[in-house]
Amino acid sequence: MTLSTDPLTGMRQRYPEEMLVERHVCRVLTEAGALSGFREYDGPVLEPFSLFEAKSGGELVEKQSYFFTDRGGRKVVLRPELTPTLARMVAARGEMPMPIRWMSTPLCFRHERPQRARAREFLQFNLDILGADPPGAELEVFLVLDRIMRLLGVSPDKYRIRWSSRRFAASSLAALGVTDVAGAFGLLDKRDKIEPAEWLGLLEETLGCRKKAAAVERLCGVTDPEDPYLKELLGDDPALAEVAGFQRLLLGAGMPSAEFCPSIVRGLDYYTGIVFELTDTGGENRRAICGGGRYDNLVEAFQGRPVSGVGFGLGVLALTLFLETYGCLPDRLHRTPPASLYVVVFSPEELGPALRIGEGFRNLGVSASVDVTGRKVSRQMQHASRENYPWVLVVGPTEVSSGVLGLKNMRTGETVDGRLETLAALVRGKE
Amino acid sequence: MTLSTDPLTGMRQRYPEEMLVERHVCRVLTEAGALSGFREYDGPVLEPFSLFEAKSGGELVEKQSYFFTDRGGRKVVLRPELTPTLARMVAARGEMPMPIRWMSTPLCFRHERPQRARAREFLQFNLDILGADPPGAELEVFLVLDRIMRLLGVSPDKYRIRWSSRRFAASSLAALGVTDVAGAFGLLDKRDKIEPAEWLGLLEETLGCRKKAAAVERLCGVTDPEDPYLKELLGDDPALAEVAGFQRLLLGAGMPSAEFCPSIVRGLDYYTGIVFELTDTGGENRRAICGGGRYDNLVEAFQGRPVSGVGFGLGVLALTLFLETYGCLPDRLHRTPPASLYVVVFSPEELGPALRIGEGFRNLGVSASVDVTGRKVSRQMQHASRENYPWVLVVGPTEVSSGVLGLKNMRTGETVDGRLETLAALVRGKE
Numbered sequence: 001m002t003l004s005t006d007p008l009t010g011m012r013q014r015y016p017e018e019m020l021v022e023r024h025v026c027r028v029l030t031e032a033g034a035l036s037g038f039r040e041y042d043g044p045v046l047e048p049f050s051l052f053e054a055k056s057g058g059e060l061v062e063k064q065s066y067f068f069t070d071r072g073g074r075k076v077v078l079r080p081e082l083t084p085t086l087a088r089m090v091a092a093r094g095e096m097p098m099p100i101r102w103m104s105t106p107l108c109f110r111h112e113r114p115q116r117a118r119a120r121e122f123l124q125f126n127l128d129i130l131g132a133d134p135p136g137a138e139l140e141v142f143l144v145l146d147r148i149m150r151l152l153g154v155s156p157d158k159y160r161i162r163w164s165s166r167r168f169a170a171s172s173l174a175a176l177g178v179t180d181v182a183g184a185f186g187l188l189d190k191r192d193k194i195e196p197a198e199w200l201g202l203l204e205e206t207l208g209c210r211k212k213a214a215a216v217e218r219l220c221g222v223t224d225p226e227d228p229y230l231k232e233l234l235g236d237d238p239a240l241a242e243v244a245g246f247q248r249l250l251l252g253a254g255m256p257s258a259e260f261c262p263s264i265v266r267g268l269d270y271y272t273g274i275v276f277e278l279t280d281t282g283g284e285n286r287r288a289i290c291g292g293g294r295y296d297n298l299v300e301a302f303q304g305r306p307v308s309g310v311g312f313g314l315g316v317l318a319l320t321l322f323l324e325t326y327g328c329l330p331d332r333l334h335r336t337p338p339a340s341l342y343v344v345v346f347s348p349e350e351l352g353p354a355l356r357i358g359e360g361f362r363n364l365g366v367s368a369s370v371d372v373t374g375r376k377v378s379r380q381m382q383h384a385s386r387e388n389y390p391w392v393l394v395v396g397p398t399e400v401s402s403g404v405l406g407l408k409n410m411r412t413g414e415t416v417d418g419r420l421e422t423l424a425a426l427v428r429g430k431e
Numbered sequence: 432m433t434l435s436t437d438p439l440t441g442m443r444q445r446y447p448e449e450m451l452v453e454r455h456v457c458r459v460l461t462e463a464g465a466l467s468g469f470r471e472y473d474g475p476v477l478e479p480f481s482l483f484e485a486k487s488g489g490e491l492v493e494k495q496s497y498f499f500t501d502r503g504g505r506k507v508v509l510r511p512e513l514t515p516t517l518a519r520m521v522a523a524r525g526e527m528p529m530p531i532r533w534m535s536t537p538l539c540f541r542h543e544r545p546q547r548a549r550a551r552e553f554l555q556f557n558l559d560i561l562g563a564d565p566p567g568a569e570l571e572v573f574l575v576l577d578r579i580m581r582l583l584g585v586s587p588d589k590y591r592i593r594w595s596s597r598r599f600a601a602s603s604l605a606a607l608g609v610t611d612v613a614g615a616f617g618l619l620d621k622r623d624k625i626e627p628a629e630w631l632g633l634l635e636e637t638l639g640c641r642k643k644a645a646a647v648e649r650l651c652g653v654t655d656p657e658d659p660y661l662k663e664l665l666g667d668d669p670a671l672a673e674v675a676g677f678q679r680l681l682l683g684a685g686m687p688s689a690e691f692c693p694s695i696v697r698g699l700d701y702y703t704g705i706v707f708e709l710t711d712t713g714g715e716n717r718r719a720i721c722g723g724g725r726y727d728n729l730v731e732a733f734q735g736r737p738v739s740g741v742g743f744g745l746g747v748l749a750l751t752l753f754l755e756t757y758g759c760l761p762d763r764l765h766r767t768p769p770a771s772l773y774v775v776v777f778s779p780e781e782l783g784p785a786l787r788i789g790e791g792f793r794n795l796g797v798s799a800s801v802d803v804t805g806r807k808v809s810r811q812m813q814h815a816s817r818e819n820y821p822w823v824l825v826v827g828p829t830e831v832s833s834g835v836l837g838l839k840n841m842r843t844g845e846t847v848d849g850r851l852e853t854l855a856a857l858v859r860g861k862e
Contacts, residue, residue, distance in 0.1 A: 003485055003732050005523035008507065011475030013520065016533065019471045035793040037770035037800030040450045044442030044552055045476065045538060046497070046509070054434055066477070068499035071542050076439065078477070078509075089444065092436035097817050099804060101769060102447065107476060107538065111502050121475055129803070136782050136803025143790060252783040301434045338532060339468035351567050352683040359574060362466040369468025372560070372567025373530060386528050 010120030043085035078109035091302030098131025128311030162261035163276035290314035339367035342384035346396030364424035441551030474516035509540035522733030529562025559742030593692035594707035721745035770798035773815035777827030
């Protein structure tokens, strides 16, 4: 039987050169989180189906999740997201010093149509603050997003963090006489994914009224929570005070990337307050790179005390494609050799000594690969050159008897003779 | 409905303090690999069932794997190991400069009875050299294992790498007149897991002959490939020359941890040559921490050119428990604070400025957490102390207007006044 050389559609497979890029992006994400006091955690990939049924809700669980019955007869699911697990872990601990700042980069699974920036098996960076009220926690989370972009070298005009509030959206829709709030939320969430005319048509259909649809469209066009139109619509509604207060805090913090946008509601059932997403300002990457918001009732289902939280999920693949679009992936990632030094072995007689010499360099912190193939010296040299090793040395009988090694700089072609310690220092100095 | 706060049995769940330990162990593993020129890769968790049916064989796939039929009607499996994926990835690339040195720390799944050092969802560090013949590649792999132990601070008497060869075992058993070679392999593999008397009984039963069982037992007692008994048994059999040659190379390299042990055969179908495992020399950790060997035909099933390889899988959990047993996990892991600095906010008026000050420290590389709860200063201080933050500063109206901050050293109780830049340098200098 011949096996296919392809993985299943949409699965995550990373060759070393791709892995370097993914590692780079993930490292910056956790670095940004760690600078703001976030600690890493992780939960199982395989979870009880009931956990997600209760928490994530709707389409995500029923239509997009990978679920099955395990050998013990339990209905289980490959997690489509991490937040329900976070809630359970916090509930299980009982009393914990609050607030909690946690982050994670879980592997998640969704059975969607594979497309750009969207795979069926994917890494999603998660960052949450639990046990702190708005708006300070929201701002801390926005600041981390901005820092991620800065650390990755993204210029501020290339992205924006658009935000609104679920509470604000619900109040506004109610004030406009909309009764099918769930239907309207679904359409608000789709606003960027559909052509404007088609969207308005769907909105009219859902609301059953052209006038209401026009009013909702007007609401979506507001860009400032202090807009008199909103005051007129909502009066003293605390939902308006919430978005206005957050806007003032953002202005005070100098966050030009943040933009109030009433059509942002996000798709997950558990959001209750401020919601947001990070998007490309250009046309290349249409889907949100990151989405998040505040949730209030996540821990309750475990009979824990209610804990309020705010957090986001960020697609590592979506972010990587965005970085590629704007040339923000460092060139060095593509030129990284497997190690600093390649040790060429003159003949099988020198294999043992060559391995000892390799170990000597490694002990001094110089990464080294020893050619253990027994092939001709010329072919070993060819391999070193093809794989971009910056330094090469040949171990033959002379080197073994004298202890003097010849280190070749593959960029300049120059060779320096010396003892192992001296050469190791030379390589380290040039790194 | 009340949801359970427990994950499914045997699943991997890591709170931040556990995650620090796991990250530490995984970091040393990849650091050791990188020093020897190994590059990271990864494949999907979800794979076609046929891939593992063809490659891993037997018990592992049929009895221990999590498989199901996905939404597209395909029989899929949560990978129980990584090697078949490695074979596919290499086959898919076609021509590649050989040898390949790759490593990975995949999440794998096996439906086993959970017990010490054995979970159903686990991280397994993998390291392989492909496209290089014995015995040099084998030695390189052994050297990495020794380095891992050294970097983790394990004293050499606490572990050993026991090795033999599948070819040698097959030749020896044939020479002893054993016909049920598969049955005998199964029992050799169980030798350390069963009481000696019971083991001998099972061996007699399997071989149907007391004399042959005694002969196999004697074979297992051999500790040196140069033992005259083996010469007598095998004569010029190349299988004997192979183990004797590898033993000489090991002696030349000065690897006291390596120990020839004819009962080592390992359980996976695909091994063909040298096989080995790393075990605790004490009694606390009975199961092998790491197992590996040489395989010759992995790529063939994809109609690729045959590629020979040698590698191992190492259980991150088993290694971690081993390190715990011998006190090799650094104390600092348990005392790590979420960040260096805790910023206490005097009143909600100072929230904005406090967040700006926090950002200022972060910009200078000092990790900082800002208290965004709005609670009393005394309760904020209490939190900082409980969470082991080494430095604390309070942002009140005076600090905001003057720009002079008071940094408190939580260990000494001493406070230093100064501007942000000065204090950031102070914190960084003490790290």
